[in-house]
Amino acid sequence: MMLLYGVPLTALISLVYCATRYEIPARIIQSAVAMFIKTVAGLTLLYAVLWFFSR
Numbered sequence: 001m002m003l004l005y006g007v008p009l010t011a012l013i014s015l016v017y018c019a020t021r022y023e024i025p026a027r028i029i030q031s032a033v034a035m036f037i038k039t040v041a042g043l044t045l046l047y048a049v050l051w052f053f054s055r
Contacts, residue, residue: 003047007040010039010043011032011036014033014035014036015028015032018031018032018035019032
């Protein structure tokens with residue numbers, strides 16, 4: 001259940017981080033979406049590896 005809190009938290013962190021780096025709203029959203037997808041994919045991969053080795 002606690003893993004579900006990570007998805008909106010990751011989205012907000014991505015959005016705030018990209019908003020501090022860029023000024024154009026379209027660039028902020030585009031960059032934040034890309035960062036969100038990469039972060040969630042990386043965390044999912046890490047979780048899968050840890051789950052595999054903990055068996």
